[in-house]
Amino acid sequence: MLPTTPESLLPLVLRAMQATPDARLRDLLSGLVTHLHDFVREHQVTEPEFERAVAFLVGIGQATGPTKNEVILASDLLGISTLVALQNNPAGEAGTESHAALLGPFWRAEAPECQLGDNIARAGTPGTPLEVRGTVHGAEGQALAGAVVDVWQASPVGLYENQDPSQPDMNLRGQFRTDAAGRYHFRSVRPAGYPVPTDGPCGELLRAQRRQPCRPAHLHFMVSSPGHKVLVTQVFADDSEHLQSDPVFGVTAALVGHFRLAEEDGRPLALLDHDFHLVRGEPVFPHPPIP
Ligand SMILES: [Fe+2]
Incomplete structure (x- = not known):
């Protein structure tokens, strides 16, 4: 059979793919393919519009390199990454909201192994000192x-x-x-919100x-323990701008952390207490979006 109308094409494509083992x-x-065909017909997509869409896809591939993953960024901006994270990490057994969030494009595997209390702001990175601490809980609420x-x-x-040559x-x-x-605890400096890359x-x-x-200020975490799913999450500063307008839709109520202001030796110190709750499952680590 050969296609004669826009509607007659989809069944032929579906039949061609039927033998996929x-x-x-x-x-x-x-x-x-069914959704894409419906979309093209419903919106009467024109040839120039199709060319524009292809150019966008080619462009996000070409803009992806050792320091940037524009393909993940595109998926983030369309809400797809957060949708996948929410769908695959339902609320915890205690009825709590899901604590998962999108991985984002900047995670690197094999970050330095540190001792509790170490400062990850190396080489005197300027900024308001931050102390982060909390407990990691397992599926039954037990401390891990x-x-x-x-x-x-x-x-x-x-x-x-890796976006900034002035940092080690x-x-x-x-x-x-x-x-x-x-329990875990470490030192750092308060992160700032940042614009997602806009040069591509x-x-x-x-x-x-x-x-x-602009994304609201946040810290990324990946928490893992044998017998539990790997929790990929972000904690947002509650006093941050753009909490309501995160361009990648990453903020949920459960992910807003409460930054308290304290003092240490006469200098301001920000404190963040944040616990993590893991659910049972096989630990599967994501692929690093950048090396
Ligand atoms: Fe981030």
């Missing part, structure tokens, strides 16, 4: 000793170390192990949509 792959691609708390964050000027390699990144009581196709998209690019 991997049932899940067959299912996903059939669903995707030896859990790994992997943290990464932007500097007080809103740049990750692996600055503001570290992995900590909880003590016998499941995603920036063009944001400008076309009149969207502001």
Whole structure:
């Protein structure tokens, strides 16, 4: 059979894919193609619009490199990354809200292993000192000793170390192990919010949509312990601008951390207490978006 009308094409494409041996792959691609065909017909997509869409996809691939993953950024800006995170990390057994959040484009594997209390702001990174502490809980609420708390964050000027030649390699990144009581604590400096990269196709998209690019200030965490799912999450500063207009839709109520202001030796010190709750499952680590 050969297609004669726009509507007659979809059944032919679905039939061509029917012999896919991997049932899940067959299912996903059939669903995707069905939605895409419906979309093209419903919106009467024109040839120049199609060319524009292809150019965008080519552009996000070409803009991806050792320090930037524009493809993940595009998925973040469309809310897809947060959707996948929410869908795959339902609320905890105690009925609490999901504590998962998107990985983002800046995680690096093999951050330095640190001792509890170490400062991840290396080489005197300027900024308001920050003390972060909390407990990692397991599925039954028990404290988890030896859990790994992997943290990464932007500097007080809103740049990750690999975006900023003035910072040492692996600055503001570290992995900590909880003590016998499941507690962790470390020193850092308060992160600043930052604009997502706007020098590529995603920036063009944001400008076309009149969207502001700034994320609220946050710390990223990846918390893991044997027998538990790896928790990928972010903690947002409650006094941060743009909590309500995060361009990547990462903020949920459960992820807003309470930064308290204290004093140490006459200098301001920010304090953040934040506990993590893991759920049972196989620990599976994500692929680092950048090396
Ligand atoms: Fe971030």
